[in-house]
Amino acid sequence: MTARILDGKRIADELLERIKGRVSVRVAAGKSQPGLAVVLVGADPASAVYVKNKRKACKEVAFRSFDYDLPAETPEADLYALIDRLNSDARVHGILVQLPLPPHIDATALINRIDPRKDVDGFHAANVGSLVLRQRGLRPCTPKGVMTLLAHTDRPVRGQHAVIVGVSNHVGRPMALELLLAGCTTTSCHKFTRDLPGFVAQADILVVAVGRPGLVKGEWIKPGAIVIDIGINRLDDGSLVGDVEFDAAAARASWITPVPGGVGRMTVATLIENTLEAAETFFD
């Protein structure tokens, strides 16, 4: 079998196009233009690329974008004051603080300062709780974007065995919850998992989010599996690769996401989707 490519760029572009249409309808009806505040602290080069992509996506869908590029040494108190101002600014429907933050800042405390109705990353404890309880709330963008990608395959999600490699707060753990809520039998693998190849070989849907190039070998993949690679690793030659051996995995899988051009693009489009959802659900 040779896998079909799950084209995150095309699917993200289509989602953004639909959002642009909804924005023009709402503005024509006299409703507010959605606004997203993007806060970048420090000069991490990868973060600068991701933030640029988010601001560009805002422009594409005619959102207002409020940009805060702050020095790495910005005191925590200034960041709290900024979040408080954005929480009470009626033009702002979504707030995101780009991660990672410099070490002197408590990222968890800062994120929990955001009004959960404006937490378009879905990282606030209240939104994580809503996901666990299957209640209304804003959902973490990368896992939600992966669910959108899965809806573009010709395979059902319900009833499948999903194996998630990686248990991070913002990606692996909410990914397992999304797949569980969608009716998968889920297995989460982590650094203490004793037989990673054995679990990967059982996956109808495999999601890998670790950040280690080539961690998952192509020969481990169950023939016909859907492979979602969330890893984004920059090699010394400047190229980007995922966590899965792409060519060898593509020879066995039914569908596979590329890196770049897969999940990363969907993360940005889903952030924009969440911002429109916040505006419509909580502020109209």
Ligand SMILES: Nc1nc2c(c(=O)[nH]1)N[C@@H](CN(C=O)c1ccc(C(=O)N[C@@H](CCC(=O)O)C(=O)O)cc1)CN2
């Ligand atoms: N506040 C947040 N911080 C971080 C998040 C997040 O969801 N919210 N996730 C990651 C980084 N991330 C989003 O910010 C992200 C990663 C990758 C991409 C992307 O577009 N990737 C492209 C390649 C881009 C490149 O050339 O480097 C692709 O995969 O095709 C966008 C966003 C950590 N921080």
